[in-house]
Amino acid sequence: MAEILVEHRDRVAVVTVHAPERRNALTLDLSAELAAAVAAAEQDTGVHALVVTGTPPAFCAGADLSALGEAREQGLRAIYAGFLAVARCALPTVAAVGGAAVGAGLNLALAADVRIAGPRARFDARFLRLGIHPGGGMTWMLQALVGPQRAAAMTLFGEILDADAAFAAGLAHRVVDGDHDALVSAAVEFAAAAAEAPRELLITTKRSMRTTRTLDTHAEAVDTEIVPQLASIESPEFEARLHATKGRITSK
Numbered sequence: 001m002a003e004i005l006v007e008h009r010d011r012v013a014v015v016t017v018h019a020p021e022r023r024n025a026l027t028l029d030l031s032a033e034l035a036a037a038v039a040a041a042e043q044d045t046g047v048h049a050l051v052v053t054g055t056p057p058a059f060c061a062g063a064d065l066s067a068l069g070e071a072r073e074q075g076l077r078a079i080y081a082g083f084l085a086v087a088r089c090a091l092p093t094v095a096a097v098g099g100a101a102v103g104a105g106l107n108l109a110l111a112a113d114v115r116i117a118g119p120r121a122r123f124d125a126r127f128l129r130l131g132i133h134p135g136g137g138m139t140w141m142l143q144a145l146v147g148p149q150r151a152a153a154m155t156l157f158g159e160i161l162d163a164d165a166a167f168a169a170g171l172a173h174r175v176v177d178g179d180h181d182a183l184v185s186a187a188v189e190f191a192a193a194a195a196e197a198p199r200e201l202l203i204t205t206k207r208s209m210r211t212t213r214t215l216d217t218h219a220e221a222v223d224t225e226i227v228p229q230l231a232s233i234e235s236p237e238f239e240a241r242l243h244a245t246k247g248r249i250t251s252k
Contacts, residue, residue, distance in 0.1 A: 004033040005055075006040070011048040011195035012188050013041040016055055017108075023061035024054040026082055026104055028075070034082030038089050048195035048202060051187045052086055052112060053096040056180045059121065060105025065130075079104065080136045087111035087137070090203045092194040096187035097121040097172070098180045103130070110141040113206070116190060117163040117172040118183040124160045146171050198237040204228040 002019035015037045017024040026034070034052075041047045054060045063079045086093055086108060095101075095112035100122040109115050109123065125142070127134040134155060143151040146169045153159040166172035176186040194202060208228060212221040232238055 018055045020055045023058035025061045027064045031082035035085035038085040049092045049191035058099040059101040062103030083108040083111045121163040
């Protein structure tokens with residue numbers, strides 16, 4: 001049965017695309033379920049970070065080709081809905097890529113803030129080989145991550161990156177040995193470091209990072225950050241952590 005599975009590990013939501021018989025290809029229903037799972041995580045104050053993955057052997061083999069063949073603009077945007085929900089997520093996101101991430105599946109991996117790859121990971125644009133123009137903002141996301149030359153190699157010339165090549169290109173943040181369970185555990189452990197921070201601080205910091213990466217000058221970044229920084233200094237969370245830090249220093 002094709003479905004989106006959600007598991008909570010402390011403050012981290014693990015969202016799994018589960019359609020192994022179709023290599024986790026995204027149908028309209030799965031994309032809608034994925035978007036709903038991301039929205040539910042954002043609304044759950046007990047969730048501070050999100051890990052997205054796919055049931056082995058693939059991460060996500062792209063969009064279901066029959067759905068693509070029948071799609072017009074509205075249908076295409078419906079297929080995009082799942083990975084765009086990850087891209088727009090207010091919470092920190094990690095993609096645990098244990099197998100092939102193809103086409104729209106590559107988009108799903110690119111949509112996360114950080115990608116952690118297993119030894120069998122493959123990052124494959126493939127759109128042109130299928131006779132389809134890239135969509136969902138893939139060309140923007142890929143160029144922003146790996147630069148114009150590597151993005152051209154992957155998109156126009158069909159270069160496929162394995163886990164080590166993706167790490168070397170800056171597409172994967174790290175490579176984890178072991179099976180899928182080890183990969184997801186590593187991704188959850190990585191995400192847990194963010195989950196220790198106050199939830200609202202995570203959200204405002206991620207929002208600021210989205211803004212500052214579009215700015216031209218350091219001075220603009222200073223101005224962007226100062227308002228939420230002042231708000232955080234006045235927060236109860238900062239006061240509590242400051243007192244705890246002072247208490248540890250005093251005890252020494």
